Amino acid sequence: MGHLLEIGKLFGKLGLVAFGGPAAHIGMMEEEVVNKRKWMDRQHFLDMVGATNLIPGPNSTEMAMHCGYHRGGVAGLFVAGISFIVPATILTVILAVFYTEYGKVPAIEPFFYGIQAAVLCVILSAVFKLGNKAIQENHHMVLAFFVILFSVFGLSEVIAILSAGGIGLLFSFMSQRNSSKEGRKLLPLLIPAAAGSGVTAITSVGLFWTFLKVGAILFGSGYVLIAYLDAELVERLGWLTKPELLDAVAMGQFTPGPVLSTASFIGYYLHGYKGALMATAGIFLPSFLFVWLLNPLIPKLRSSKMASAFLDAVNVGAVGVMIAVLLQFGRDIFTDWRTAVIAAFTGILYFRFNLKNPILIVLVGAVSGYGLHLLTT
Known part of the structure; x- marks a missing residue:
């Protein structure tokens, strides 16, 4: 005890x-x-x-x-x-309550208008960091290009990432024909691909299963969550708009702990406190189970060249879908010159003047959005 x-x-x-x-x-x-x-x-x-x-x-x-x-x-x-999870979840739900009550009030909305442009800068920085780490070989660059291309033209982000892993596995297999036995070690990693949802309306159970599926296939970084949520909640189910999703991501930047607490924000926004609880349980439950059940297999998986090839390619695919989602968000967010100015300004602060704190970047975006609103009205 x-x-x-x-x-x-x-x-x-x-x-x-x-x-x-x-x-x-x-x-x-x-x-x-x-x-x-x-x-x-x-x-x-x-x-x-x-x-x-x-x-x-x-x-x-x-x-x-x-x-x-x-x-x-x-x-x-x-x-x-x-x-580790509960403090971030509580703080995120508090922000969700505030957003639900005041986010659409005209006096408050300009803050979120600027936040959405600033969040694009945060996502772009994550793409650079993950891309530098994930893309190590020439075939990784080619794989990322095709993932971006097919994702932009509507291929499911989940299918794109897992397909990238499969192609990486095939490439490794062709390079090491004597490694066929190692493919069996990947079975636990491929199981999540079979998860499905079929949700058509906002319900507590629907939220749980949707976020459970995302949590079960979330390879890469927490920021890859944005691509999955865009595919599920915006494109497939229509529960959120892209600006609302960006607002949810921004609110996740204000809280400590895991970025996946964004799920708690979305759950509350869509279905109140019960929705927050179900979304949070769904997104984090797979992590508990994977750490518990697969821990004994970790030494074997780490020594497997086939497993490493699969995961390297999955990470490349994750970067590719993040770039595709970034392009799609940019298309929807850059509706006038003000959003472009805010995005450029926060980007200069981040990349030129090394202001690497996401919270400060989001705050700068919020203040800039409100300031430009005052100047142009």
Whole structure:
């Protein structure tokens, strides 16, 4: 019980102060569990960081679960994960209440008008970071190009990403004909592809299954969530508009902890408190299950060249669909010169003057949107 209380306190604290995205979250965890508390050595911590890339889900949340599992077993896994997720969820729902009540009021709307343009800058920065890491070979560049092309012309983002993984797997197989036995190790990773929804109306159960499917196939970064949500909630189901989705992403930037708390915002916006609970449970449940069930297989998966090829290609595909979604969002958001000015201004601050804090970028966008509204009315 003492270990569980220790785990809960640590990851509850990190859930309240862990701003800055997955890399910053993982850095904070390393400082706490390796340097301060000596729960494990640095090499084991790095092994777990590598392992999170082999299963779907948000890396920093799964790292919290891995650390909790290491310290307190299965119970520690659930305590760490819940403690890390809950603070961000509560804060995001509070923002969702504010947005639902005031987001459409004329005096407030110009703030969100500027926020939407600024969020494009945040997504673009994520694309650059992930692209530099994911695209390492010439065939990766070609694969990314075709993923972007087919995604722009309507191919499902989920199918595009998993198809990219399959092509990467085939490429590796052709390069290593003697590796056929290793393909069996990928079965746990391919299971989520069979998940489906078929939801046609906004219900609590529909929200749960929609976000469960997304959580089960979310390879890459938390920002890939934007592409999946666009495909499901905007294009297929019509529950949100693209500007509303960008507002939800922006609100997720204001809270600490995992970026997937955006699901809580959307759940509340669509179906109140029950919707927030169901969407949050759906998006995070697969991470708990994958960390719990696949943890014993991690050493074997990490040593598999076929598994590595599949996941490398999946990450390339994720970058490709993010670029496609960015282009589509830009088409819908850049409706006049003001949004273009705000996007350019926040982009200069981010890339030229190294203002890398997403929260500050979103705040600058909000203030700029309101300022331009005053100047032009």
